Amino acid sequence: MADQFGQKKMVDAITPMEEDFAKWYTDIVKKAELMDYSGVRGCMVIEPYGFAIWENIQKILDARLKELGHENVSMPLFIPESLLQKEKDHVEGFAPEVAWVTHGGEEELQERLCVRPTSETLFCDHYARVVHSYRDLPKLYNQWCSVVRWEKTTRPFLRSVEFHWQEGHTIHETAEEAKAETEQMLKVYAEFCEHDLAIPVIRGRKTEKEQFAGALATYTIEAMMHDGKALQSGTSHYFGDGFARAFDITFQGRDNTLCYPHQTSWGMSTRIIGGIIMSHGDNNGLVLPPAVAPIQVIILPIAQHKPGVLDKARELQERLKKAFRVRVDDSDQSPGWKFAQYEMKGVPLRLEIGPKDIEKNQCVLVRRHDREKIFVSLDKLEEAVAEQLEAVRQGIYARAKARRDEMTYCAEDAAQLKEIADNKPGLVKAMWCGELACEDAIKEQMGLTSRCIPFEQEAVGDTCVCCGKPAKTMVFWGKAY
């Protein structure tokens, strides 16, 4: 893979996705240098190129959260066992998969501490101390951190023992406000995915079975990957006053009575990087949405030893860097090696400039996702780059959406559903009676879980796809990461 000087790493081809999708995925995360495995099972090293994608995601989302009035805080890494246990549904959901700290230095702790799997209990503990009056509400808090869930089977970005995320936790005077916040945040996630990441998503509500531990309602955005599997890409939970009651959070209301506040939480994690890879990547490597690409334009000087070429390349870099993330690769690798390298890394635009281009006062832009070549006058370079980055965004969105539409099916009865489940990767729209028994049966017999009850309902039938009784809602069913 690499010669003794490490020069050629990452230019070998990756496993085609048609041959082995899982291998294709892990080839990309390694060869695009997104991550490295560590000595701790399920915990990864996120390397600079991978972390830069996360930093770009953070920058965009954080600004959006702050615009909406949210404030960042930091909660402790540890949760005492007794605190985790305060809300019954919540502890049932999380206790089986937490890491326990039992010793501090040489001493055994009197009470075990778990490494936070999520921080509802910590926020509640704090809110109980600082919320006294309706004047203290709402509190719109968020934190960027990593959390730990002791997963048995792990995959880089998609499911790891430790992962990075943001977790928003808000507390409100009324149920209406809390519900509106829950919905608003789902919308923020959906728009971020569709606009900035160019990943089409389905917005909907989770069934009770798939709800977050302790929530009254969980909303989700679901994306479809290349292999037809769904990826839950962001969730937003409405808790009502359940946590407030469990943690004894009360406030003096406007009418002087003692009230329980209403809460929400919502999160998006590094798993979305897995979503980017599996939504846009191809057999040449990553394809990155321009908004989060660490390098948006890679400038490759052609025949760079010829006089003036390198100078011109650097001049263009200076011009472009005012508005774009841009680099010049003036290493002595061959142009072919460089093409392959930056395709692997998913850089949205390649800019080629050689002696003949300079003569003609032009350069060539090549789009990563469709290899379209555009000849551009250097006089209008900035406009052309902005235009082409937007074309990439729209192009990869359209491609992902077309694939999703193509791989979305309808089933009217159990036989049809089974036929699709067995033979056609993708999502299935089918009616549901609302009973857990049917949801369980579909999972057991066909290996499909309910992905969500979409906000945009369609009448694909009148009866439950499983039991044949009158249906209540349409559900998206599928296999999921």
Next chain:
Amino acid sequence: MADQFGQKKMVDAITPMEEDFAKWYTDIVKKAELMDYSGVRGCMVIEPYGFAIWENIQKILDARLKELGHENVSMPLFIPESLLQKEKDHVEGFAPEVAWVTHGGEEELQERLCVRPTSETLFCDHYARVVHSYRDLPKLYNQWCSVVRWEKTTRPFLRSVEFHWQEGHTIHETAEEAKAETEQMLKVYAEFCEHDLAIPVIRGRKTEKEQFAGALATYTIEAMMHDGKALQSGTSHYFGDGFARAFDITFQGRDNTLCYPHQTSWGMSTRIIGGIIMSHGDNNGLVLPPAVAPIQVIILPIAQHKPGVLDKARELQERLKKAFRVRVDDSDQSPGWKFAQYEMKGVPLRLEIGPKDIEKNQCVLVRRHDREKIFVSLDKLEEAVAEQLEAVRQGIYARAKARRDEMTYCAEDAAQLKEIADNKPGLVKAMWCGELACEDAIKEQMGLTSRCIPFEQEAVGDTCVCCGKPAKTMVFWGKAY
């Protein structure tokens, strides 16, 4: 402290620092709403106002690190016990104060994992996998994260079980490069403290006794707090090839031989927020350096019910927010309450605007640190605010430096040193022979530790302040946080 509606919180006076310095400090962190204690001993909740200071610190430092070619990464939260033990001095230094994870979910782990107290071992483990050739060097990595040290006695920001920091870890082809990096990073920290935080610092090297576990040299910047105690505010370590040998990191050199690389690490933490409080704060609360203040200008409308006042206040906010972090407080609290509130929060400039000011096309700027009032024409508001923020920065720096100079003493022999140690809070310059025995004796008999061997040496004598033998260097001695 707070009435039933939580309205009056934070306006009561705090304990004067002359009366009880420790109480003054904790009063400020609570009343300025920087943090809240959590249910886990030594772990704090950093509240929005406190975290916003940290975010501003991050923004400035992170940009500076990136300018110098550093890249952010993320290492795992956990270190397997066997990995921690690979470098002998390092494990001796840290093993007694780590938190141990022994169970994942319901199962006992085969090998204990510690929650990282610092990440040298994790970076080395990664470098061993990815460094093969001199072409792979240098790697200039940094991570922003929290780490855990099982401290017995904790104080908010100054010494907590969990704290946030950045830890840089670099690996180089030659010892010279690594040494230059170590020195460069100390300079970055020193300039950041002196320029952005307005905290004067002494730059120097730690004695062997006070060195970081596993380092060949530790450089430090030391600041002096209000009470004369020193605060180690940033450190930079040179490791030579010690870690590389312990972790078997080798590379093919330019001459084709197998070589060991040379490493550094360096860090600055949330403890610097404690340093800001104790460098600049006064008996009215926090005094924040403009560069990191979450609010740089608070606009207080006077007689805000009078027509036009609120509109004018908002108009000024719109103008100022293009260049400054600015807010209007249009709540119905009294002006006196508001004055006290934003003094407690350390907002560098208060802008007062009332009906008479509007008539005269002016406003009043009041500087937090010296309460100087400046009448400013609204036509030149932006320039005046920029000017006054710079005046605040210079003013608080000069004040802190004057105090430090005043509280810095010279001792020529043990009797003098003891007299100062017992009666005069502050730092002491005194000569040292270089022997550990003298350093230990000074600590034991006078309660002073060596803070650093300053780069700027002065000849304050010829003989060791302790044993009277010929001296090698001048050392700053003091009590420290």
